[in-house]
Amino acid sequence: MKALLEEIRQRLRHDVIQDACAELDGASDGGHHARTLPFDVSLSRPGFGDASSNAAFLLAGRLKMSPSDIARAISAKYNERNPLGGLVVRSVPHPSGHVNFEADWAQLSEIILSGAGLDTFGDSEIGGGTPVTVEHTSVNPNKALHIGHVRNIIIGDTVSRILRKSGHAVKVLNYVDDSGLQVADVVVGFRHLGFSMDPPPGKTFAQYCGDEIYVKTTQRYDSDPSLEGLRRDTLREIEDGSTEAAKLAGVITRRVLADQLQTCWRLSVYYDCLNFESHIIRSGMWGAVFDKLKDMNLVDLDRSGGKNDGCWVIRDAHGAGAGRGEDTGISDGSSGSSGSSNARAIRKESPPEENRDKVIVRSNGTATYIAKDIPYAAWKLGLVDDPFGYVRYDVEQPGGTTLWQTALGRSDGAMNFAGERVITVIDSRQSGLQRIVSDLMGRFKSSGSAYVHLAYESVTLSSDTARALGMETDKRQAHMSGRRGLYVDADSVYEELRKKAAAETLKRHPDMGDPDVARISRDISVGTIRYEMIKQDLDKVIAFDMERSLSLEGDTASYIQYAGARASRILEKAGREPPDAVDFGLLGGEDAEVALIRAIGSFEMAVEDAARNLSPKVVARYCHDLAVSFNAFYERSRVLGLDDPGLEDARLYLVRSFRFAVTRALGLVGISAPDVM
Template identity: 45%
Template sequence: MTFRKLVSEAEHLISIGLSNLGHAGHKFELLDPPKPEFGDLSSNVAFELSKVYDVKPYQFAQEFVENYLRPIIRDEHEKGSLSMIASAEAHPGGYINFRTNNDTFSEITLSRALEDPSYGFWDVGGGRRVNLEHTSVNPNKALHVGHLRNVILGDVIYRILQFTNHAVKVLNYVDDSGLQVADIIVAFKFAGFPVEPPSKPMKFDRYCGDYVYVKVNELYPTKPSLLEKRRYILKELEVGQSELAKFASTIVLRVLLDQLTTCWRMKAHYDLVNFESQIVLSDLWDRTFDWLKNKGLVQLAKEGKNAGCWTINPERASDQEKVIVRSDGTLTYIAKDIPYAAWKVGFVNDPFSYREFCDQWDNTVLWTTTLDISQDKSEHPDFTSADKAITVIDSRQSRLQCIISCVLSKFQQSDNIYLHLGYEPVSLSSRTAHNLGTIIDAKHSVQMSGRKGIQVNADDLIDLVKLKAYEEVSSRHPGYSKERLEMLAESIAVSAVRYNMIKYDLDKNIVFDITESINLDGDTGPYLQYAYARAQRILEKSREKYCRAPLSKLNSEPEIRIIRVISKFDLVIENAARSLKPKILAKYVHTLATAFNVFYETTPVLKEDNREIRIARIALVNAFCKCLEVASGLLGIQSLKEM
């Protein structure tokens, strides 16, 4: 929060100087310098104004600093108005660089970090309601590695938005009436597949996805009658009342609970499970379809390949029309997504009742929609009428998500109420794929394909990372019990996977490598945990109290570097919340951990002879731990006191 105050003081200082120069209101930027020797804050104000005076930026910067900024700084210091800024200087590159009063800056930063229980909080949301949908894996299979990026991105965004005063509800949409569910019902009811796994014990979601779904798709080319059965099942699922539909529901619930077990292992939180079949069986679709027809947004195709189908008119002439209702009357999934999206933001009345579905790992209740009024619990949370709906789904769905967004914008002429947060796929390095038993060619990575059976199970990946972590921890602590080692290894594995999925830009492909992910010296989750554990060891060995610490004693470069990073915490949180880019927070936490590790390697704490400096450094370690623990928690990474 102190860096925000520094920025405010610099803005005030430059604005007064510009006003005195006769350029009041002229716009400028304040930048975070790339190197410490460039100061603590830089401004580009000289670049545009130098053109007005027909001089080089450096010359203007020199004169502006000498004639306007320095006199103001002297006056403000005499009045005690500027507490952060010590000096301003012109750089030959044309920037104006500001340096802080380190004693004051350190004192204010660390005092607030240590004493303010909500340090880092910034009210971005103002209590606005957000419905955040993520995961939404088809309930015919276990999660694979690619799904983990969705789960983790969605969960980190939830944590950041919740921390910044958004009223967030996390939704998990279950497509229980689509083709992929129909495929496994075909297998169980018409192709002779046993409902229970015939061989060794395995999770039911994995049996359905890795074996049943793959095998039944292999049968379709040679047994076309099964395709007729699939079409029949799709209609039965939409009607929802037959014995076949009830059987499908039991299968879906078994798969879903196994999927959630994997998500909970990743420490993901949910508030509501929505079932697609209920959207179809409710009047949401009927009312939405009537509205689409009245607005002329859909049309009945008279000829061509889509004859007899209802299609959405393309936004652009170059786009192809999109089928929303097939010629046999069944709905495509976008026909189910549109009313669901409209429900999220309150454009249509809520037709659902709600009941408790199950308890979660974090002792919260997961709710589910129901069409059975008798099951409704009046004390359920309000899941509708959000101010914004965010859907986390991979970038291959961008066109369909754009259609949904465009349709919603015509409901109430409201833009930006529906946001698609897309991301690129996840691959495995050849080394990791080989360790998991997946055979690939000589290329460096492999991507997932459930229909082809190329699918690396998420649980397998987590287990393998955990095994590597267990080996590392047990070698460091040979006397620990198995239970203690298991707990540490699981936490390290979760941190390794989570951090690896969020440290990249959303538009970048991820190639996940297990060995790199648990490296204690790299850009990894365990690196953050290791830095925290190092700091905790210092605090455990110390008997000094930090409450009376002379914080102005902290003036070495490693100390100042940590303080600078801590001072920017709320700015980073605000930026991550507004941009919905978890990478911003991941980069910050890594920078913070790196700053501490440099301090740890170069600066004595407990062995410092000067007691005042020793107490101040202990206070710095305390502030670091507090900041890192909060920031890591927003990433879903547990801070460990031992590694």
């Protein structure tokens, strides 16, 4: 389909518009219009040909004529100039002013359907081999993953797959905050509150830590405020690195991480490297970056005598001043520092600026939370010397890629995980802080868009599901809370879905063996979870409802998988491969056939759309539309048992192409398409 649009675009640009203008209005400069008109050629909606251009609307203003008349002239000129050959049969003007085009489906079908079987089907080169580093997951290693984390993980993994498909060289990181307060909390629990190191039967270590230790320890803080000091001390000991507390923290976080990775791997999510915060802290990267910030005048030592006195701060980090419009002016060229200090002087005249400043080093000399993100961001962009060694992770990662982890002072090989672009997947509550990091990276590296915070709205619990977890709420939704134990565990959701999918599969195939049922129900439950997490836009809050999420009908992964299984069954029953050469002109007797071919042929455009906008939803919707087209075809056009062997061959070829296409499209969002359901 992309070839069709490109052909029309070029012919319009080349001579059609120019000649049509000359004919309509001899005085106008048709050549100028042809060169400068920002017209578009896109796929038509059903009933209006195959492709459509808005050129006539745009010319209407310039020529002071009605779009309808101009459309007529363009179509006439197109047909006159291109009487034969090419993918377009004819151009047809529409009274509304759209210029429509009808494709030569015999030719186009052959291109599309033969392409669908290739390994490169849907590949795009828009990435041009650019190294891109994606970071996602990054869950504190003191708890099992809940359904809110799953959204992050699936978005991150799917975006990575899409970028890879569109020609980017992608590396995927998972940041492990193994020395934060949340880890300190479980260490306090194990060391001082008498919890056993062994989880109860039926729970993973990660679930045990999150459900029991973390929740109960934070409850104890509330009833016994004196523990607060213990918590502080423990955090310091962990950051120190050489203490007993640090060793215990290391053991706990490694065990929790191992469980978290099992959950991720089960969902077909894989990584290239695990980055440990403790390594970042001990690497000395912060000092180097802090010096650079000081050199570049991006931080100030606050001497105002106000509440931030004695702290290093980033001025005007919050509020309107952080907007991107202002940045381009300041960061542009070498006059940057004078420009920014000038702007700063002006700002100081308005009184309450102080609370817009962001403290990054406390008056006692320690770095704040956001300060840890800054060197890491710079490292991801390759802006600092890499202090890490890399060793293989202890457990082999399924999926074929090697999983590395950072190390200090030892290394199994030289690695480079830096990207020209960096995409960090974090929920939108962090947008404020991420904006600061992003702005700083823009100053470090002149291209301002190199560091992207890919934000998404959170997952909340529907009132029904919240109630089922023991929380009474009169609101429509409730926010999850790790501290209060109010969340839905990812493994449990998977397990519920798997049981339901297995039951549904057995209902249809009572004699099927256990391994097959297991494989199919796994594909369905993984697919269902992944699809639910990406099918809507990133800026929509998802109110997770346990009941509703178990549905396998309608706009779900299983709908799409089912269409694939139906296609497989036809191919199986046919008992033969379609011939290499079929008469593609026979496909088109039914509208559903053309619609299906058109859907198959739109894959590459969906990939590019998704990659450009970092939008997994685009591919999810593509998969759904593809399945809808196939089901319509399936209902209307019989494939097997036709009297017409030529038509049967052609339709069989179409079915096989669809089967390839749906497998690849689902694969792009990390979903397998089973042959039988």
